[in-house]
Amino acid sequence: MGDIENELNSTLDRYQKKQDQIRESERRELEDHIILENEFKGLFNTVVEPLMISMVKYLESRGSEFRGSYVKLSPHLAKITLVINPYRIQEGSESAEIEFSRKGNKLKIKKTENKSSQEALFEKSDINPRFVKRILIDFVKSYYTEGPVQVNNK
Numbered sequence: 001m002g003d004i005e006n007e008l009n010s011t012l013d014r015y016q017k018k019q020d021q022i023r024e025s026e027r028r029e030l031e032d033h034i035i036l037e038n039e040f041k042g043l044f045n046t047v048v049e050p051l052m053i054s055m056v057k058y059l060e061s062r063g064s065e066f067r068g069s070y071v072k073l074s075p076h077l078a079k080i081t082l083v084i085n086p087y088r089i090q091e092g093s094e095s096a097e098i099e100f101s102r103k104g105n106k107l108k109i110k111k112t113e114n115k116s117s118q119e120a121l122f123e124k125s126d127i128n129p130r131f132v133k134r135i136l137i138d139f140v141k142s143y144y145t146e147g148p149v150q151v152n153n154k
Contacts, residue, residue, distance in 0.1 A: 040078030
């Protein structure tokens with residue numbers, strides 16, 4: 001058995017050390033991922049969600065034509081979406097939603113209107129009430145200026 005140990009101990013020790021380093025690196029990556037995800041969730045909960053909810057309340061206060069919008073929060077991901085007038089799709093209106101999510105250490109904003117979408121990346125530090133409010137206002141303005149388009153049912 002001594003020959004086997006002499007031949008393999010150093011190789012197996014190096015392998016084991018490398019595996020320990022890999023596990024430690026993966027653990028740190030996961031920890032960093034969780035920390036960053038929680039930072040984005042916190043910002044979404046404290047800055048983005050209240051402004052989206054205010055937008056929904058404002059739209060609903062404007063009358064039945066503007067009712068039905070809602071905020072969709074993904075509890076397990078750093079992702080929050082404002083959906084405008086989803087019930088009007090059955091009436092032929094275009095769909096519209098704006099999603100705030102995390103892409104790496106960046107804020108990703110994805111706007112989708114009638115199956116067409118566009119994305120933009122921003123710094124995490126851009127998530128502040130003034131920035132988010134401007135993005136939401138511009139999104140709603142765009143929807144009600146360019147759309148909603150009624151389909152002509154003949």
